[in-house]
Amino acid sequence: MKLKYIYPFALLLFLSGNGFAADTINPEYSHAKMLVNRDELAALKLGWQKKVITVNHLKRKLLWKGPKTPWKNGVIIALHGGGGDYTNFTNNIPLTQAMVNFSNRAIKNGFAVIALDSTWGEARDEQGRSYGKRWDSIAQNLRPNIDLAFIRTVLDKVIPKLRPRGSARNVFIAGISNGGYMTILAATHFPQKITAFASISAGDPYGTYIDLDTVPKNERPNAPGVFRDNETNKMISVRGAAYSIFYPNEKPWPSNNTRVKPVFQLFHHQGDAIADISNMQKAQKLLRFYGYKGRIPFVLRSNIRSVWNHFWLNDYNRPLINFFIETRRKQSRY
Numbered sequence: 001m002k003l004k005y006i007y008p009f010a011l012l013l014f015l016s017g018n019g020f021a022a023d024t025i026n027p028e029y030s031h032a033k034m035l036v037n038r039d040e041l042a043a044l045k046l047g048w049q050k051k052v053i054t055v056n057h058l059k060r061k062l063l064w065k066g067p068k069t070p071w072k073n074g075v076i077i078a079l080h081g082g083g084g085d086y087t088n089f090t091n092n093i094p095l096t097q098a099m100v101n102f103s104n105r106a107i108k109n110g111f112a113v114i115a116l117d118s119t120w121g122e123a124r125d126e127q128g129r130s131y132g133k134r135w136d137s138i139a140q141n142l143r144p145n146i147d148l149a150f151i152r153t154v155l156d157k158v159i160p161k162l163r164p165r166g167s168a169r170n171v172f173i174a175g176i177s178n179g180g181y182m183t184i185l186a187a188t189h190f191p192q193k194i195t196a197f198a199s200i201s202a203g204d205p206y207g208t209y210i211d212l213d214t215v216p217k218n219e220r221p222n223a224p225g226v227f228r229d230n231e232t233n234k235m236i237s238v239r240g241a242a243y244s245i246f247y248p249n250e251k252p253w254p255s256n257n258t259r260v261k262p263v264f265q266l267f268h269h270q271g272d273a274i275a276d277i278s279n280m281q282k283a284q285k286l287l288r289f290y291g292y293k294g295r296i297p298f299v300l301r302s303n304i305r306s307v308w309n310h311f312w313l314n315d316y317n318r319p320l321i322n323f324f325i326e327t328r329r330k331q332s333r334y
Contacts, residue, residue, distance in 0.1 A: 039087035048090050048115075053158065055150045058122060062154065063090055064162060065103070066112030073110040073328055074170025074195065075159055077151070078103065079118075081201075081312075082134040082178030083223035086117040098314045099176070105317050109325065111172075112162070114154065118178075120222075122146055129212050133222040137181035139206045139251040151186045155193045170195040170328045174320065176312045177275065178223075181205040184283060187262050188290070189254050194262040196327040198320055201272055201310050203242060203279025204286055206251040207231065229279070236275050242282040253290050263327045265295040267316045271302040274310035295323065 040063070044050060048063045063086050066075070080088045080099075088096040089103045103113045123136035123146060136147040155171065163169075172195055175183035180202025187197035212225040214235075227236040230249035234241040264287055268280040280297060287294055298319050302309065 036085050036087065039085070039091050039093070043087050043090035046090060051158065053153060055153050056144075056146065058119065058146065058150075060119075060150045060153075061117040062086065062114055062158070063117075064112060064114040065090075065107060066162075066164075067107055067110055069110075070164045070166035070168075071110060071112045072168055073325055074168040074172060075112040075114060075163065076106055076324065077154065077171065077173040078113055078115045079135065079173070079175030079179030079182050080115070081176045081180075082118075083132070083220055084118075084179075085133070086115040089113065089115040095311065098312045098317065101314055102174075102312065102317045102320070106321055106324075109321055111321075111324070112167075114159070114162075116150065116154065119146065125210060125212055127212075130224075131210055131212075132220075132224050134178050134210075135175075135182035137178050137185055137205050138209055139185065141251065145185075147182060148186060148189055152190065155190060168328065170324075172196050172198075172324045174198045174200070175202070176200045177202055177310065181208065184264075184287070187264065188256070188287075188292070191256050191261045191292075192258040195329055196263045196265075196324055198265050198267060198323060199280075199283070200267040200312055200316060200320075201269065201275050201280075202266075202283065203227075203229075203236060203275060204250075204283040206253055207242070207247060207249070207282060207286070208236065208279070211235075227275070229282075236279050237273060239276055240278050241276045242278040244282070247286070250286070253286075261292050263293050263295070265320075265323050266297045267299075267320065268297060269300040269302065269309035269313070271300075271305045271309040273305040273307050 043063050048065045051062050053060050078089050089099045092100055106113050118135045120133050121130040123131040123134050126140055126142050136145050173183050180199030183197050183199045185205040187194045207230045208227055210225050211228045214226050229242045231244040266280050266284055268277050270277055300315055
């Protein structure tokens with residue numbers, strides 16, 4: 001199989017690789033950057049627009065596209081998976097096609113889509129070690145979160161400037177895998193700014209950590225380590241990894257006093273061999289405990305466990321967009 005077809009697969013899933021160093025000397029890193037630049041150009045040819053902003057001294061990137069008319073249903077912030085990048089939502093690349101289909105369907109239904117890009121090597125654990133090409137999606141106590149700052153800037157400054165007159169003010173957020181953890185983290189930090197949110201193939205960002213001391217047999221070069229549950233200390237891929245009666249090791253959730261909180265729906269595959277379904281079930285339970293109203297999770301059924309079931313799948317797109325349409329608020333137009 002040619003590298004250009006392997007690359008998108010490696011970006012989205014927790015699969016293979018031979019080590020990672022975030023510098024231009026590393027040929028794998030350099031080649032990955034070259035492919036991202038190529039895919040950005042392809043996105044621009046498809047009508048997406050690129051914007052670069054500075055947040056806390058970091059250059060942050062986003063691609064956005066909306067209907068030619070005002071955004072009648074609002075805007076969706078879309079977050080790619082660990083090891084991936086924002087062009088996963090824009091280009092017809094093998095194995096991320098469902099994400100592209102989601103963007104196209106959303107725009108057709110009157111949403112704008114803003115795909116954000118994670119950093120390369122800036123998100124770190126509490127010992128200061130890099131997570132690689134991942135969102136800063138795990139709650140920590142020792143330092144400010146770089147991606148919460150990015151998303152806050154997008155909510156407060158970028159979206160109001162991009163939003164055409166006559167558009168709905170609804171803001172939705174959806175993400176896959178590492179981006180799904182980031183989705184829940186962001187929505188619970190900014191509940192007054194988010195209308196509804198949906199995570200796919202993910203779990204609880206306050207009850208999970210990234211273990212960089214464990215090196216998987218087929219570790220990806222741009223996303224080192226493994227995710228583990230705080231209570232069981234099991235890798236999230238293990239069956240029942242997140243099953244626990246009590247949660248004494250849960251990191252503190254934000255104490256939000258807002259009266260109106262966003263509605264949520266979680267999407268998962270029963271046979272997900274990367275993030276066991278128990279991770280989604282734990283997130284569902286804790287979100288409800290902290291006062292968030294959730295729809296019944298959308299779960300695809302299968303007796304076969306597979307890494308392929310961790311992908312963003314076409315079966316999620318219609319119900320996900322319908323969920324956002326059904327939960328949009330009757331707000332004044334901008």
